[in-house]
Structures are given as C-alpha cells and as structure tokens.
Amino acid sequence: MFLAIALCKMLTALLSLFGRGSSLPGSIALKLCPNLLAKMKLPPLIVAVTGSNGKTSTTEYVTELAKKTQKTVISNYQGSNQIDGIVTLFAKHSNLSGRVKADIAVIESDERFCQYTFRYFSPQYILVTNLYRDQMTRNGHNEYVFDQLKKGLPITSTLILNADDPLSAAFAFDRDDTIFFGIDEDVFPGSYNPSVCSDRDFCPVCSSPLRYSSHLIYHLGRYHCSSCNYSRPETTHSVSSLIADKVVIDGLYDIKPQMLNCMFAANTAAAFTIGVEVFALPEEVVEATLNGYILKNDRMKRFDIDGHKGMFLLSKHENTMAYNMSIRTIIESRSNAKTVVVIFDLLSRKYIANDISWLWDIDFELLNNPKVKLIILSGAFASDLATRLSFAGIERQQIRIMPDIRNMTDSLSEIATGEIFVMTCFTDQKKFLGRIKEEV
Amino acid sequence: MIKIAHVYNNLLNLYGSWGNLAVLERYLTESGYEVSLNSFSVGGYSNLSDYDLIYLGAGTESRMLQALSDFKRFHADIKQYLKDDRKILATGNSMAILGEKVTDDGSVYEGASVIDISTVIGSNRNYSELILSSRLNDHPVIGNINSSITITYGKDPVFFDILSQSVGNRKQEGVQKGSIYATELSGPLLVRNPYLLHSFCEVLVEKALPMNTNEWFATALNGYSSSLATLKKQLKHH
Numbered sequence: 001m002f003l004a005i006a007l008c009k010m011l012t013a014l015l016s017l018f019g020r021g022s023s024l025p026g027s028i029a030l031k032l033c034p035n036l037l038a039k040m041k042l043p044p045l046i047v048a049v050t051g052s053n054g055k056t057s058t059t060e061y062v063t064e065l066a067k068k069t070q071k072t073v074i075s076n077y078q079g080s081n082q083i084d085g086i087v088t089l090f091a092k093h094s095n096l097s098g099r100v101k102a103d104i105a106v107i108e109s110d111e112r113f114c115q116y117t118f119r120y121f122s123p124q125y126i127l128v129t130n131l132y133r134d135q136m137t138r139n140g141h142n143e144y145v146f147d148q149l150k151k152g153l154p155i156t157s158t159l160i161l162n163a164d165d166p167l168s169a170a171f172a173f174d175r176d177d178t179i180f181f182g183i184d185e186d187v188f189p190g191s192y193n194p195s196v197c198s199d200r201d202f203c204p205v206c207s208s209p210l211r212y213s214s215h216l217i218y219h220l221g222r223y224h225c226s227s228c229n230y231s232r233p234e235t236t237h238s239v240s241s242l243i244a245d246k247v248v249i250d251g252l253y254d255i256k257p258q259m260l261n262c263m264f265a266a267n268t269a270a271a272f273t274i275g276v277e278v279f280a281l282p283e284e285v286v287e288a289t290l291n292g293y294i295l296k297n298d299r300m301k302r303f304d305i306d307g308h309k310g311m312f313l314l315s316k317h318e319n320t321m322a323y324n325m326s327i328r329t330i331i332e333s334r335s336n337a338k339t340v341v342v343i344f345d346l347l348s349r350k351y352i353a354n355d356i357s358w359l360w361d362i363d364f365e366l367l368n369n370p371k372v373k374l375i376i377l378s379g380a381f382a383s384d385l386a387t388r389l390s391f392a393g394i395e396r397q398q399i400r401i402m403p404d405i406r407n408m409t410d411s412l413s414e415i416a417t418g419e420i421f422v423m424t425c426f427t428d429q430k431k432f433l434g435r436i437k438e439e440v
Numbered sequence: 441m442i443k444i445a446h447v448y449n450n451l452l453n454l455y456g457s458w459g460n461l462a463v464l465e466r467y468l469t470e471s472g473y474e475v476s477l478n479s480f481s482v483g484g485y486s487n488l489s490d491y492d493l494i495y496l497g498a499g500t501e502s503r504m505l506q507a508l509s510d511f512k513r514f515h516a517d518i519k520q521y522l523k524d525d526r527k528i529l530a531t532g533n534s535m536a537i538l539g540e541k542v543t544d545d546g547s548v549y550e551g552a553s554v555i556d557i558s559t560v561i562g563s564n565r566n567y568s569e570l571i572l573s574s575r576l577n578d579h580p581v582i583g584n585i586n587s588s589i590t591i592t593y594g595k596d597p598v599f600f601d602i603l604s605q606s607v608g609n610r611k612q613e614g615v616q617k618g619s620i621y622a623t624e625l626s627g628p629l630l631v632r633n634p635y636l637l638h639s640f641c642e643v644l645v646e647k648a649l650p651m652n653t654n655e656w657f658a659t660a661l662n663g664y665s666s667s668l669a670t671l672k673k674q675l676k677h678h
Contacts, residue, residue, distance in 0.1 A: 136454075136455060136586060137567050137584075137586065138567070139565075140565040140567075140586065140587075140588065141454055141500045143500040143501070143502060143503075144501075144565060144588070197453060197456075198450055198453060201450040201451070202450075202451070202503065202506070207502065207503075207506050351567075351606075352569050352606040352671075352674045352675070352678060353567070353569065353584075354569060354582075354584075354667055354670060354671055354674075355455075355584055355586070355627065356456075356627070356628070356631075356632060356663075356667075357455035357456040357459075357584075357586075357626065357627030357628060358455075358456070359456065360455075360456025360458065360459040360627075360628050360631075361456055380666060380670060381663070381666075381667075383659050383660070383662040383663035383666060384632075384663040384667070386656075386659045386663075387631060387656060387659050387660045387663055388459075388631075390656040390659070391459070391462050391463075391466075396655055396656070401659070403666075
C-alpha cells in the first residue's frame with residue numbers, strides 16, 4: 001500500500017504540471033495494490049453522486065455545501081469518475097500510511113463503475129440523479145444501466161433518489177430509509193414533449209402499463225401502476241414553484257439556478273436535499289450557497305466570432321437529454337433570429353463506434369421554429385444529421401451541410417443570421433472552440 | 441396501397457428503430473405508392489392479414505420478452521401471413537421473437553418458430569460495427585450490433601455475409617427466408633444504407649423501381665459513402 005500511494009502521489013503531482021493525471025496514477029496504484037481502497041482509512045463521511053445526467057453539476061453543488069460545514073472536504077468533480085480516478089483523489093489527500101486527510105468526500109461516480117468502486121467501501125449516502133438514454137454504444141440501454149448500477153449500491157448506503165424518475169426511483173425497493181427529491185406537479189408546464197423516443201409506457205417493476213397523471217419530461221412525471229401499485233413516492237424536498245428566474249424549494253427557499261430548466265431544477269433540489277438531510281445545514285445556508293452559484297465546470301460558454309455573439313452548449317453525443325436540454329435552451333432564448341450549429345465528428349477516441357441511432361432519439365423537431373433561421377451541420381456525420389433533420393419537418397433550404405469544421409468556423413460569421421448557438425460534445429468541442437475567442 | 445404495421449412500437453423502439461419506418465414510408469410514397477402506417481402493441485387488436493409488412497424493432501431484453509409473450513396470440517396467423525407472401529422485417533434483438541426459443545436465466549420461452557434460430561440472453565453487452573454484403577444488391581451494408589443476446593443459427597438462408605467487423609469473427613448475420621428479413625443489426629439500418637432501402641422497397645412492391653433522385657436521398661447517399669469509407673479505414677487498422 002505504501003508504495004502504491006507514494007507512486008500515485010508522485011505521478012499526480014508530475015502530471016498535474018501538464019494539466020492531466022486524474023486517472024492514470026490511480027490506475028497504476030491499483031495494479032500495485034488492487035484492494036487499495038479497502039486498506040486506506042477513508043473520510044468518515046462519503047457522499048457519492050451517480051446517474052445519467054447532472055452528475056458533475058450536482059457533485060459541484062454538493063461539494064460547495066459540504067464546505068459550509070467548516071470541515072475538510074475533498075471531491076473529484078473536476079476529475080475522472082471511475083475507480084482509478086477515485087483512487088487518485090484519495091491517494092492525493094492521504095498520508096503514506098493511507099489515512100485520507102479529509103472529513104468529507106464528495107465523489108462523482110460513473111454509474112456502471114459503482115459496482116467496482118463501492119466493492120471496497122460503502123458511501124454513507126448515494127445520490128442517483130436519473131437514468132436516461134445515454135452512451136448506448138457503451139451502456140446498451142437504461143435498463144441495463146439500472147441492473148449494473150443496482151450491483152453497485154451497497155445495502156448499507158442510504159439512497160437519495162429522484163421521485164419523478166420511475167426507473168431510478170425503483171432502487172428504493174427493499175430499502176427502508178431512502179430519501180426522495182423531485183419537482184412538484186405543473187412547475188414546468190411546457191417541458192413535456194411527446195418525444196420520438198419513449199421509456200415511459202411500462203412499469204419498471206412489473207411491466208404492466210404505467211399511467212401518468214402529469215408528465216415532466218420523457219419518462220419523468222407523476223406515475224402510477226395499477227397492477228403493482230408502484231407510484232411516485234413522496235419527496236422530502238422538492239421544487240414547488242418558479243418565481244421569475246428562481247426555483248422555489250418547499251415553498252420557502254428561492255434559488256436561482258444557472259439555467260432555468262427541469263434538469264437544473266432537479267439538480268438543485270437534489271443538492272438542497274443533501275445539504276439539509278446529510279450535512280444538517282440550516283435551509284437558509286443551503287439556499288444562500290446554491291442561489292446564483294456559477295458552476296466552475298461550466299458547459300455553456302459565450303463567444304465572439306468576428307464581432308458576432310454566440311453561445312456554445314456542450315452537449316454529450318449519444319445523450320438524448322443533454323441535446324434536448326440544449327435545444328430547449330436555444331428555442332427559449334430571447335433572440336428573434338437564431339443560427340444553430342450542430343457538430344458531430346467523432347463518437348469515441350478509444351473504440352470503433354460510428355453509431356448514428358441516437359440522432360433519431362433527439363427531438364430535433366423542436367428546431368422547426370420560426371426563430372431558427374439557419375441550421376449548419378458540420379463534422380464527418382453532417383450528412384447523417386441532415387438526413388435526420390429532413391424527417392424533423394425542417395426545410396432543406398434552412399440547412400447548410402459543411403462537413404469541414406475548420407471551414408465552417410472560418411465562414412460562420414459571414415453565413416450566420418442572428419445569434420449563433422453551437423452544440424457539440426467533449427470529443428469535438430476543441431475543433432470549434434480552439435478557433436474562436438471565448439468571452440470571460 | 442402498401443400497408444405497414446409497426447408492431448410493439450412502444451416496447452421495441454430502441455436505437456432509433458422508428459427511422460426505418462419513416463424512411464420506408466417516404467421512399468415508397470415518392471415512388472408513387474400510397475402507404476398506410478399503423479401500430480399496435482400488447483393486447484391491441486390487429487388482424488395480420490390487413491398488412492403487407494410487419495416491422496419489429498430493437499428493445500431492451502425485458503421488453504423484447506414482453507413482446508415475445510404477447511406475440512404468441514399471432515403464432516397461428518403469422519404462418520398464414522407468410523404463406524400469403526407478406527413481408528416481415530425485424531431488426532435488433534426482436535428477430536428472436538420469430539425464432540424457435542429464447543433462453544433467459546434458465547427459463548425458456550417459445551418463439552413464433554418461423555425462422556430456425558435459438559436465442560440466449562446473456563449478461564454482457566456486445567457492440568460491434570460491421571461491413572456486410574447482402575443478396576439484395578451489390579452495395580456493401582454498414583451497421584452495428586448492440587445487444588446482449590447470442591443467436592444460434594440453423595439451416596435458414598442468411599441475410600448478410602460479414603465482410604469485416606470490429607468485434608468477433610462471425611461470417612454470417614441474419615436470416616432471409618422467403619418473405620422474412622431478420623437481422624440483429626440495430627438502429628436506423630435502412631436510413632444508413634440507402635441502396636438497401638431501395639432494394640427492400642422493390643421487394644415490398646415486387647417490381648423494379650427507379651432510384652430516388654430527391655435531395656434528401658442524395659444526402660443520405662453521401663452519409664453512407666462517408667461512413668463506409670470511415671469504417672473501412674477503421675477496420676483495416678483494427
């Protein structure tokens with residue numbers, strides 16, 4: 001253990017000089033000592049955050065709240081969320097005998113990797129944000145992720161679950177002390193779109209038809225199965241209404257999220273729940289901490305391209321919710337004339353994966369909007385995007401197909417009409433952002 | 441009129457399966473045919489003889505088993521449907537519904553037995569990208585398999601010969617028996633492969649069709665050419 005930790009610390013320090021190294025040091029340490037996490041003396045309170053969407057944002061919120069306890073806090077929200085990244089985090093903050101010098105650890109964990117990470121230790125609390133269609137080439141589908149994640153939720157951990165999501169809320173079965181958060185009925189009246197993809201018709205428990213009295217988005221909402229009586233559980237804390245650009249939690253606490261949509265609202269409710277129920281912070285302190293908080297891991301950037309203003313929306317490829325939230329942000333923005341750029345050039349640097357099926361799960365139909373004047377499709381899959389959009393009711397003359405991202409970026413300011421919105425993923429973002437000037 | 445049924449549309453709708461129907465409907469319409477597209481699911485009334493094509497898409501393992509269970513009520517009708525030379529297209533794991541049996545965690549479920557395959561549902565996911573050839577035309581087909589099933593093929597004629605693949609060493613894929621076209625390839629297969637779409641439409645209408653000359657089809661062909669070139673390169677270096 002001593003050698004593994006020492007090497008991990010050295011590599012972490014060395015690689016940090018190059019702005020890298022959140023997973024490699026841990027990976028090497030695990031080769032030297034596979035059960036290192038079981039041998040280390042970990043912080044007395046560990047809170048883990050997992051799920052398909054909102055992991056990183058919620059982990060950052062929770063980390064900020066943990067700091068309000070005046071205790072020493074460590075977190076991996078800016079690093080790798082698989083077991084090697086978590087080893088790197090703990091080793092970095094431990095002494096050579098393996099005692100981690102922190103009171104609280106807030107850990108973001110990949111949902112499929114919980115079963116490996118939490119084999120060695122059990123977080124006292126695990127928050128599952130939601131389960132959506134995400135990275136289907138790697139994850140298969142969300143029922144498969146449910147089965148994998150279920151193996152990684154120790155029975156001794158208290159779960160904090162999204163009441164509105166019938167799939168992830170089903171983790172509460174056979175557990176007594178689950179805490180739920182959610183969004184009350186009719187808070188986001190226009191958020192539901194009868195989408196092209198559906199996971200909402202059948203009960204995740206008994207497979208009978210699942211009925212909804214109201215929908216939030218996709219399979220989220222107020223559900224009830226008349227066969228097995230599975231229904232949306234009561235929440236401990238929830239978004240009860242909206243006032244201007246703020247969400248109101250429990251009818252009392254006003255919090256301005258970075259973006260006012262149901263994803264950010266749910267993340268805020270989740271973080272609020274942990275602040276109050278786990279860290280035992282006064283509600284007012286939680287409210288003040290989260291209100292107007294700007295995420296360091298900001299996935300939305302403003303840019304200027306030859307005097308033309310624009311917004312970059314980092315949108316994970318193969319993640320239906322991420323793209324749909326970006327599309328909603330674009331549609332709901334105030335500008336009357338919009339140019340939308342979608343870049344799809346690469347799915348994976350590691351694997352052979354050229355899947356386009358996820359494009360057919362995204363509600364590109366929403367771009368069929370009079371304020372969207374032009375849609376530019378770029379990257380190696382530009383033609384596949386154009387074919388998909390041709391089935392979304394968007395007129396061909398509204399679309400420009402420009403596979404070469406460099407040429408597209410260079411001519412964007414001349415072609416664009418109105419405000420520019422660019423959507424793409426981590427794998428492709430530098431191909432665009434590397435050529436433009438971001439605003440601070 | 442070409443009558444198409446999307447069967448178990450709310451169960452078997454993974455990986456953009458609906459794209460196959462959208463593109464079929466458009467291609468046939470632009471070829472001068474009137475098309476009706478209907479759907480029915482668990483317990484829903486339907487008379488198979490009302491349709492010229494039945495389509496089954498990909499689903500999660502539990503939803504596929506749910507569909508397989510409901511499809512028992514059509515086991516007698518489906519044989520008559522096929523005798524009448526009406527067509528079935530199955531993509532992804534739904535082809536298991538047409539086979540002899542499906543085994544899941546020790547339990548064995550009876551299939552429609554119209555194709556000679558047996559399926560086992562496993563616990564691991566398989567994702568593979570493939571280049572294949574079909575008997576419908578000379579153009580290579582690109583596709584992917586994303587499933588946790590293993591299919592054992594019997595003596596039925598194959599749908600595709602596998603030319604290269606990213607994972608595994610299989611030689612053949614799918615079944616093309618009479619008017620049944622069943623493949624484990626998932627996603628919007630007919631969107632990605634415009635030549636396959638054209639040939640399949642010819643199968644449906646039972647006559648040669650002129651190639652579509654509309655702009656969207658040319659765009660789809662561009663996407664196909666680009667993806668084929670990329671995949672060839674990737675698999676060569678694999």
